[in-house]
Amino acid sequence: MLVLLCLTANHRNASLDILERLSIGAPQATRALVDDELFVAGAVVLATCNRFEAYLDIEEPLTGADVVAVESVVDAMATASDIPVDHLRASLEVHHGSDAVAHLFAVTSGLESIVVGEDEISGQVRRALDAAREEGTTSGELESLFQKATHTSRGVRNRIGLRGKHRSLVRLALEMASTRVADWSQANVLVVGTGKYAAVTVDAVRARGAINIGVFSPSGRASAFAARYALAPREDFAEAAALADIVITCTTDAVVHANAFVPGRRVLVIDLGLPRNVDPEVGQVDGVDLLDLETIRLHAPLEQFRAHDDARAIVGDAANEFTADRLAGPAITALRQEVLGVLDTEIARARKRGASEEVESALRHFAGVLLHSPSVRIRELAVEGRLEEVRMALQVLHGRTVEEPDVDDAVWHHAG
Numbered sequence: 085m086l087v088l089l090c091l092t093a094n095h096r097n098a099s100l101d102i103l104e105r106l107s108i109g110a111p112q113a114t115r116a117l118v119d120d121e122l123f124v125a126g127a128v129v130l131a132t133c134n135r136f137e138a139y140l141d142i143e144e145p146l147t148g149a150d151v152v153a154v155e156s157v158v159d160a161m162a163t164a165s166d167i168p169v170d171h172l173r174a175s176l177e178v179h180h181g182s183d184a185v186a187h188l189f190a191v192t193s194g195l196e197s198i199v200v201g202e203d204e205i206s207g208q209v210r211r212a213l214d215a216a217r218e219e220g221t222t223s224g225e226l227e228s229l230f231q232k233a234t235h236t237s238r239g240v241r242n243r244i245g246l247r248g249k250h251r252s253l254v255r256l257a258l259e260m261a262s263t264r265v266a267d268w269s270q271a272n273v274l275v276v277g278t279g280k281y282a283a284v285t286v287d288a289v290r291a292r293g294a295i296n297i298g299v300f301s302p303s304g305r306a307s308a309f310a311a312r313y314a315l316a317p318r319e320d321f322a323e324a325a326a327l328a329d330i331v332i333t334c335t336t337d338a339v340v341h342a343n344a345f346v347p348g349r350r351v352l353v354i355d356l357g358l359p360r361n362v363d364p365e366v367g368q369v370d371g372v373d374l375l376d377l378e379t380i381r382l383h384a385p386l387e388q389f390r391a392h393d394d395a396r397a398i399v400g401d402a403a404n405e406f407t408a409d410r411l412a413g414p415a416i417t418a419l420r421q422e423v424l425g426v427l428d429t430e431i432a433r434a435r436k437r438g439a440s441e442e443v444e445s446a447l448r449h450f451a452g453v454l455l456h457s458p459s460v461r462i463r464e465l466a467v468e469g470r471l472e473e474v475r476m477a478l479q480v481l482h483g484r485t486v487e488e489p490d491v492d493d494a495v496w497h498h499a500g
Contacts, residue, residue, distance in 0.1 A: 087142045088139070088140070088141065088142070088180070088181055088184045088185065088225070088229070089139070089140045089153060089154065089157075089178065089179070089180060090137060090138070090139050090140075090180075090183075090184035091137065091138045091140070091154070091161075091176050091178055092136070092177050092178075092179070092187070093106055093135065093136045093137075093175050093176050094134060094136070094137070095134040095135065095198050095381045097175055097176070097177055098136075098175035098176075100358075100360070100376075100378045100381075102167060102171070103133075103134070103135070103136055103358060104358055104360055105165040105166060105167050106131070106136040106161065106167070106172075107131045107136055107358050107359055108165065108359055109161070109164035109165035109166065110131075110136060110138070110161040110164055111129045112164060113160040113161050113164035113165070114129050114138050114157070114160075114161070115127070115219055115221055116160065117140075117156070117157060117160055118220075118221040123143045123153050124140055124141070124142060124157075125141040125223050126140070126141035126216075126223025126225070126226045127139065127140050127141070127216065127221045127226075128212055128216040128222055129212060129215070130191070130209060130212040131212075131358075132204075132208050133253060133356060133377055134197065134198050134253070134358075134377065135196075137188075138157065138161070139188065139226060139229070139230075140153070140157065158172055158176065181407075182407040185229065185403045185406050185407060186403035188209075188229065189233050189236045189399045189403050189406075190396075190399050191205065191209070192205060192209045192233040192237040193206070193236060193237040193240040193241075193395065195240075195395060195399060197253070198253060198256070198380065198381050202252045202253060203252045203284075204252050204253070204254075204281075205237075206234060206237040206238075207280070209233060209237075210230075212230075213230040213231075229406070232406050235402075236398070236403075239398055240395050240398050240399065252284065252288065253356065253377075253380065254281075254284055254285050254288045254334075254356060255288050256380060257354050257375060258288055258289065258292055258354075260375060260379075260380065261330070261352060261354060261375060264352055264373060265292075265329075265330065265352065267293075268292040268293040269293045269294065269295050271294060271296065271329040271330050272296045272298075272327055272328050272330070273289055273294050273296060273298070273328065273330045273331075273332065274297075274299070274300060274318065274325060274328040274332070275289070275297060275298070275299045275300070275332050275334070276299075276301075276331065276332065276333040276335055276338060276361065277299075277301070277333065277334040277335030277336075277357075277361075278299065278301045278303070278305040278308075278309035278335070279334070279335065279336070281334040281356065282309070282334050282335065285332055285356065286299075286313050286315065289332070296316075297315050298315060298316040298317070299318060300317075300318040300319075300321050301335075302321075302337050303337055306319065321340075321344060322344055325340075325344050325345060325351070326349075328351060329350070329351060329352065330354065331352070331354070332353075332354045332356065333355050333356060333361035333362055334356040334357055334361070335357055335361055336357065339360075339361060339362070340355075340361055340363065340366060341363045341365070342365045342366050342368065342369050345366065345369045345371075345372050346371075347369055347370040348370050349371050350371050350372075351371065351372050351373075353366055353367075353372060353374045353375070354375045354376075355374065355376040355377065356377065360376065362376065364376075405467055408466035408467040409463055409466065412465075412466035412474075414486050414487070415462050415466075415471065415474045415475060415478060415486050416459050416462050416463075418478055418482075418484040418486050419458060419459070419462070419478065419482070419484070420455060420459075422482045423451055423454060423455055424451065427447060427451045431444050431447055431448075462474050474486075
């Protein structure tokens, strides 16, 4: 039996310090669990600037093993992240089965973000799955779950008009920063980082009207990035910071310290990194204003970013369909076994009579056509909560007994 678990620490239930520590240590710990623990069949880790989530495909040989699994995962993550286990446990929510499905679909659609409906989160979810593939930690069930989550997020954006609204944490940060920037076209902007988030940041800054944009890369990739996005490469951070009016950090391999800034010179520093890119003491330097993720999430004007009610409805329907598909799996498998068993018998008879390969192919095609409509109908009845009728029909018509599964367990059964 396989069970889905989601352990989540996010901007609603965890401090930035907890999220920062988890983003550094917990991914490696989660990978180790897949390698070392027999009960963890697969894992996908989603780490962004406002959440850390581990989705685990758990083998549950005994009743209550999911509780043991949660404790093992929490202990491993706490140790790897240097967080007292009690503090981490208090900062984590645990979702099981169908609740975990619904949570991931809502996250991927941007409904659980600081900026509701943000653009970047669906791409971050896709990259989390890609990373799990590269690490060899994903599973077939997690693949299906995350692909469905991505498909659902597209439906939300297409059907309720979120696409094209430019909702993102970067743009929210720049909106808050605009009260301190008189004229973006006159501002000297320095972007620290050359990844996908940096590219999004450059686009957002330009949308504000910025013209003078330089880029610094701690890893030496500034020239290539600058050429791609028509920016000015900066080779020395101290020199670039001394000339900048606005410094925006969005990288994973840099920490900016207070000694990089000249006291008394006005400069706005926006730290979008997690782990944080800017030492909090930078905000104590005379003339320096520091806008970090903690400030953004505490003071963001969230009301203007509220998602439409129908977005929640779309996500809920998609989660119910995914759950129902898993619930329908045992019944569909029973029907397939019945039909394919008869098919194999008839093909064996046909072979004894000298039937050609064309006849065998035709019989297999016929069986597939025969199974299609009832399989679709079983899934529809599962969505409607009428699986008991399906089980009774299989018992009466085919003599097949299909046990009624627990909803949260069955959500993770392979449909066959």
